Amino acid sequence: MTRRDWIHGWLLVLPAMAFLVLFTHLPAITTIWNSFFSTPRGRRPAMFVGLDNYERLLNDPIFWKVLTNNLWFALGTIPTSIALAIAMALFVNRRFMGRGFVRMAYFTPTVLPLIAVANIWLFFYTPGFGLIDQVIGLFGYGQTNLLGEPDTALAAIMVVTIWKEAGFFMIFYLAALQTIPPQLTEAARIEGANGWTIFRRITFPLLMPTTLFVSVNAVINSFRLVDHIFILTGGGPDNASSLLLFYIYETSFRFWDTAYGATLTVVMLALLCLLAIGQFFFFDRKVHYK
């Protein structure tokens, strides 16, 4: 009987495994394999080059630049969008007039494709006649060029990302909030706890499983979301707003340097694995499961 069980088990995971192997594991292994070869060009086949590609990577200033950018991008977008998501969720969890409308408004950015979002924001950011300039123009301020200056381009991209992400995370928090038994807050109230104490001592700890889930997603997204960069800045000026995945795309499909693209991808894979492992092993201890 027990022997049958494991066959049964394997059969059940087989369809999922087949797809995972085909579309995730095999490409990952091929990528690692390719990173040890040179890029084949029409007249020159690929050659084994050992760690040459990795050496080049260490000496590539643009790689370090996009990696740093990505770090700032993650630091800038993840905490803000999570904080915003919790605030929005707490707000629309109460009863008030037009709650459905506000919930929908918060969630709308999630439904829009990122490319469409980027085009909307491109209009906001346009110097001179864009929305932002028109509004601040009323108060006597001059033109801005947020996307065209290296100091502000990445921040401008981060704002778009937060706008897009916060509503999505809000949905998870809203669902989690509704599973928290009201007796707990009622009991706390009777004890004389104020709103902030209730949030800090009861609500937030009970939301931790959701926060873990959301933060894992947010970290992945901070490496995965680059669609808007194509529309807004193209990585410019001088790579000021380029992120790792955008650089990988450019290297592989614009410069057709597939071997170096593979090398960059390996770095990204390793980075994501490390982050995911770190989050699950260290963060997990602080999470309160029921």
Add this chain to the structure above:
Amino acid sequence: MFAKFFQGAAMTAAMAIAGTLPAKATDLQFYFPVAVGGGAAETIESLTKEYMELNPGVNIDAVYAGSYQDTITKVITASRGGNAPQLSVALSVDMFTLIDEDLILPFDDFIKTEEDQAWLDSFYPAFMENSQTGGKTYGIPFQRSTPVLYWNKEAFAAAGLDPNTPPANWTEMVEMGKALTKRDANGNVLQWGVRIPTSGFPYWLFQGLTTQNDVILANSDGNQTNFDDPKVVEALEYLVSLSEEHGVMEPGIVEWGATPKAFFEGQTAMMWTTTGNLTNVRKNAPFDFGVAMLPANKRRGAPTGGGNFYLFKGTSDEQLSASVDFIKWITEPEQSAKWTMATGYVAPRPATWDTDTMKAYAKDFPPVLVARDQLEFAVAELSTYQNQRITRIFNDALAAAITGQKDPATALQEAQAQADAILKPYRVGQ
């Protein structure tokens, strides 16, 4: 989008059915990009249809492949997968990349008669510079362009300038720009003097400045660049000075896509952009405007731009001959005139301009002639082996100088060093 998809699907189905019939038709696949607004895609499809009606033995599947960038990506991917199209329109500057990938064939193999040779010789030499290397012709000019200067005549009159005289040289552009730049009481700019967009591919318009400063950015073998030439540095210093020193242009990176709109909105009194925008400006400018050649410095000058026809390896000679025949037909004066009128692209053969259709069109709308007349002073667009990467390095250097992170000389020296490292392997055996 969906209509196009279904049309494509229907065409494929039709071809599949045709394939089973005994009468053998030559099937061709033709990729084309669309880089300007308007009816470009419809015009290509209707021209293709017209050709098929005239040549019942040939079936052409015209595939809209997105932007220039998308098209080259699709073509290279398809070729690597063994499904190369027979012909495609792609950027003329991608010639070296396609040669390097070993994907394209020279047209010379299909030039058999004197008449064929005459056809090959009938294009403007400025356009052929980007189409030939090593004595062979790899590209046939089709949707080609060149940048021109557009100016707002009403703004000129309001600033006390002669509305019919655009700036003839660099100094005049700065002086007129100063007269045209309007500020409010707080010093905020209401109208800039000039706008040279610098986003995305700043090298193209910048090449206008370098050419006017009498320097060529890359050799015709595509393996040597001159980014750190003192004349290039001087041109970049001039571009930077427009915002920094003279205050006649918006500082920072200036968006390419928003440029026509900024012109229509009166945000700028002059703009540099492609002649491919001509029809757009004609339809949307709410004021009287003029079109002129770019201002001169040491000489007049501008780069050419746009797309060529390429022939791809990996299919039968019969299909390739049919492709060449189609390219010959579509570049004939009558077809070429239709294409130019629909888009604003410069007709690539003098013969087109001699047709009655074009003569009538030019009489009604003389600005179309500016781009053609400028060809006399035009040079090849920057093109090298590993073109996308080299231009990216150059663009980054320009952006660094424009945004004040590096001074022009340093930025260009660094770019030249990087370009040298990449192009070195291509100089072997010379």
